[in-house]
Amino acid sequence: MNPAKQPITVAELIQVQAQNNPDRIAIVAPKRASLTYGGLRDRIDQTATILSTLGINPNDRVAVVLPNGPEMAVAFLAIAATATCAPLNPAYREQEFDFYLSDLNPKALVIQPGVGEPARIVAKQRGIPIIELFPQLEAEAGSFSLISENLANPTAQIQNPESHHIALVLHTSGTTSRPKIVPLTHSNLCTSASNIRQTLNLSESDRCLNIMPLFHIHGLIAVLLSSLYAGASIVCSPGFYAPQFFSWIEEFQPTWYSAVPTMHQSILAQTQANREIISHSKLRFIRSSSASLAPQIMAQLEATFNVPVIEAYGMTEASHQMASNPLPPKERKPGSVGVAAGPEIAIMNETGHLLSIGEIGEVAIKGANVTQGYENNPKANTEAFTNGWFRTGDLGYLDDDGYLFLKGRIKEIINRAGEKISPREVDEVLLEHPAVAQALTFAAPHTLLGEDVAAAVVLKEGITVSELEIKEFVAQKLADFKVPRVVLFLDEIPKGPTGKLQRIGLAEKLGLTASNPTADLVEYAPPQTINEIKLAEIWSQVLKIEKIGIHNNFFQLGGDSILAAQIVNRVREAWGVELSFLIFFQQPTVANMAIEIAQIQAESLESEELDDLLANIESLSEEESQNLLNE
Structure with a gap:
């Protein structure tokens, strides 16, 4: 890409590629014809025309409830290039849609018939205009028509957004408080896409297999926008399905994919039956982000696929990427999320003072990809920003080489009567046990200690082990106060909508109450001997x-x-x-x-x-x- 033409809006990003390489493939999908960059530009222009006739302009919000796939990818790009896109998880229930749509107050809702129908009910109740999206399955991937009964201004002129306009709004997870709206500008998104392209050395010859949800920042920016920024192609799958993953690898021959650790573990479980496909794949690296990747899983992935695994660190407020391990021949450090890969990174104490190398504190960032603040939430912004630095809420430290090591979310740290325990540290020890396939350590309430250590464990198929054996194994490697008092054996650990394991609130989900973090107190029995x-x-x-x-x-x-x-x-x-x-x-x-x-x-x-x-x-x-x- 010509440095003089660095795009500063989503529309410009697509326009640059369409001008330089109109016939290059941009989007492919299972059982669909491929869409070129020229075709993608045309779809965006068509959508912009329709939205303008509905009176939708830059900074106007359009909520989107669509399934994963090429139509969702193109709809996001087209709406972000014209107005402000607000994608929502189509699996939400009516009560959840009512909260998010009321909070967003969108000018319209784009929805596909038969998908996310509770959103349609809420939109009608709230008087939000509905735009129906109909996929054109016989046409190129990502082709669709939009129909609305409420044409507001048929003669409206298209207004092009500028770099400071809001292109995307997403909510934070809201695990411990009310979800907050994160507005991200065109400049934020384009900067982050450029950072990721540079980190991964993406070129026009690359092809990414997307298995991440496209209502999530990981899928939207790390996968979709970074690929398009590089002029590469992207495979828009209908979503992650482990048994189908290897057939997509075989059919589309991607050069990389990005996923959360639970997806990588599910993929590893399918490798034995797919050795032939793996031996002929064109993968040059695998990327992991959005949650910590255990060093054991990283080692298994690299041994299985014979390619480097690049662990990165991202969050919504940074338009995704903040740090990343580099590609070979530079060093990748297992257990580290790498070096600063876009924004500046520092470690901060509670009072806002920046700490020295090796000292543990809160990870803080600043840069052009970082949001300017939460919407209509001065209290959250006061807490999140200190002297121009955004406080991530993550605990970590930088080593002598500038590699960042995370100790966990500050809110996830287990405070056991004043003893602070990093759940990630316990996770890694649990995963060393030969019987354990997945493990997640979390805080269980305790009436006397405040919090105690608990762990949810999924065993490998055909292997059994007792709770006592697990505790003894951990006790040989960690201080006694870090040993889980409760080990729950599950068929599957509950996950969030993007496939991430969620520690906060897990005790409640699994029924661990303050009166029962371990065995119940028994009736008093006096000593005899x-x-x-x-x-x-x-x-x-x-x-x-x-x-x-x-x-x-x-x-x-x-x-x-x-x-x-x-x-x-x-x-x-x-x-x-x-x-x-x-x-x-x-x-x-x-x-x-x-x-x-x-x-x-x-x-x-x-x-x-x-x-x-x-x-x-x-x-x-x-x-x-x-x-x-x-x-």
């Missing part, structure tokens, strides 16, 4: 609880790693016995601990008796020794 009486006294002194029942759980009584160490020390002083910290996960009651102490004492006594016997044997003749051993 000498060991139980002495142990109960030690527990009482350490935990500062007057009455300790022999079946009460150490952690439910408020125990933590510091208090566990004190108990181990006092047991050593009282009995001369060395307890393993594993006992706090296997037998965290006075009754079981008393039994363990007795067993260790018995084994020690037997060992001493055997030593005495062996010493005596050494002083006897061979015949006398043999007779003694036989006895």
Whole structure:
């Protein structure tokens, strides 16, 4: 692309490619003829004409409820190039559409018959004009007609948007608060698309297989717009379906694809039956973003496909990409989301002071791809922006080479009675277990500790393992306070609409309440044996609880790693016995601990008796020794 013609709007981006290479393929789709850049420009011009006749101009909002595929891709480009596109998940329920449409207050709703019908109901109730989109399946991919009964101004002139106009609005996830509207300008989108193109060294010869939802920033910018910015082609699939993935790889021969980690794991599960297709694929790299990629999954992908896996870091407020691992021969660091790839990146403390290399704090960014602020939300903007930096809400640090390592979302960090636990760290250990296919660590409510550690686990097919075995495995690799108190075995971990695993709110979804983060407290049972009486006294002194029942759980009584160490020390002083910290996960009651102490004492006594016997044997003749051993 000629540097003098760097596009600053979505319309210009397509126009530049159409002028330079009108016959080059832009969009392909299963069972459809391909659409060229010249054809794509024509579709955008046609849509712009229709929208203008409806009185829709730059900065006017058009909500879009369409299924994944080439029509959604072209509709986004055409509406963003003309007005402001507000794509919504077609799987929303009526109540959700009512919230989003009322919040967006769009000038029109574009909808395909039979898709997202609750949106149609809400639009009629709210008096929002409806524009019907009818795919033209016999024509090139992305061809459609638009029909509306409410022609507002048939003679209206098309107004071209400028770089500062809003091209796209999306909502934040709203996991912990009301979803916020993120407005992104043409300049934001074009800057981000250019950054991604440069990071991945995309050229006209590349082809991306899109399996990401096109109502999400990852699919819209990282996949669609970056490909078009490079003059490359994009395969618009109907959405992610693991069994179909390899047939698309075989048919369209893409050079790359981008996905979230759960999609990569589903793809890996299908590789054994598709070795032949993999051996003939033209993939030159695989990209991962929108959630942390476990180093184990990265290694499996690279070994399976024999191409580099590029992990990147993105979010809606940055028009997606903020950091990325580079392509070879530059170094890719497993566990890192790479170096700054567009905006500036810094690490900030709570007061807004920028931290040094290696110090952990909140990741902050600034640059031309970053939103100027949330819409109509001064409180959120005050919290999010400090001295021109946007605070991402992610915890991390930069190493000496400028690579960014994330520790998790600040709101996802588990605060267990003041002990801060990164769920990602526990995830990675869980995934090292040979029986574990997927794992997600999250905060479970606790009446005494505030929060405790829980984990949802999906086992590999045909393999079984107990909850205790999982806990013991983690306890060998992490401090005891990081070991999950609850391990739930699931067939599938609940995901968000884009395929991301969501920690926040998972305890509630899975039915873990504050009264049941581990086993329920049991009725008081007084100590009986000498060991139980002495142990109960030690527990009482350490935990500062007057009455300790022999079946009460150490952690439910408020125990933590510091208090566990004190108990181990006092047991050593009282009995001369060395307890393993594993006992706090296997037998965290006075009754079981008393039994363990007795067993260790018995084994020690037997060992001493055997030593005495062996010493005596050494002083006897061979015949006398043999007779003694036989006895």
